[in-house]
Amino acid sequence: MLGDVTQNRLLRIGEFARASWLSVKALRAYHEIGLLVPAEVDPRTGYRSYSGAQLVEAAVIRRLRQLDVPLDSIREVINARDPVVTQKVLGEHAMVLEGRLAALRRTIDDLHLAVDAPDTHTPVHRRHELSRIVLTCSGTVREDEFEGFLARSRALLLDAAASSAAVVAGSFGGCYPPLRDDDAQDVVAFLPVEVTPLVPAAFRSAGVRVSDLPATDVAVLIHVGGYETLEDSYRILGMWVAAHGDPADLPVREIYVVGETEADAPDEFRTEICWPITAGTDWR
Secondary structure, X not given: OHHHHHHHOOEEHHHHHHHHOOOHHHHHHHHHOOOOOOOEEOOOOOOEEEOOOHHHHHHHHHHHHHOOOOHHHHHHHHXXXXXXXXHHHHHHHHHHHHHHHHHHHHHHHHHHHHHHOOXXXXXXXXEEEOOEEEEEEEEEEOHHHHHHHHHHHHHHHHHHHHHOOOOEOOOOEEEEOOOOOOOOEEEEEEEEEOOOOOOOHHHHHOOOEEEEEOOEEEEEEEEEOOHHHHHHHHHHHHHHHXXXXXXXXXXXXXXXXXXXXXXXXXXXXXXXXXXXXXXXXXXX
16 A cells, blocks of 8 residues: 555655756756656646656656757657667767767867967957947846847847937947856947937836946957857957957957848858957057
8 A cells, every 4th residue: 555655656846856866947947848747737836746757757858968969859759768769869969979079179170270370460450449428238148148139239229329319429339248157148238329318218227328438448350250250259369469468457349340230141240359458568
């Protein structure tokens, strides 16, 4: 009798998380996408409960995620419960990993080559940025959220400028302090305007602020192309600043000269990366 009670008992989500080594956050996410649906959900409280048998599915999910198998492929394995399907999915994923590994080898070789034989013709130049009045909005975003955040911020700031009768005095841009962690980046999007405007309350409630972008000397590199290769330009500019400059304690600025509208193709993007440096830098 005791064995039957134990067999039929459900585990609350916290207990199931402990037994499966999956976080509560992950379990909730897997429930939302239908990958690992609880055996029971309390209609009044929303509390999730799982059967002991579901620990097998949880283990399969955890092991495959450790191998970076996509969720859709994991769903295929879970639904089929067939070793042949599992072998097919793992074989296809192995080919993907081999391709990534080959690309990684090429990237590392290119990085070593850049260190051993740096490009002395890299078009980095020095410029003095005057103090500017800017409309701003701030956020903390993950890498996959950047393009959406910038598009929304640009539209918001342009609308705020138009509603304030402010004259736009430069390209849309963003200020980027050092990364807070591996997953999130603080961003202050900005739009230069000629004079300090009176921003309507609706836009202030949406996070629009009036601020000053301080004057500073900057080392500038123009990145050509989409965002997927932006880190390469940052690395080149950082190496240049380390060799020739003295970084100022200000966030790096990106100015989106071309690439502000959906009509612009990624290979036509032009982004000025402006790294603040001290005025006394000996620039050679």
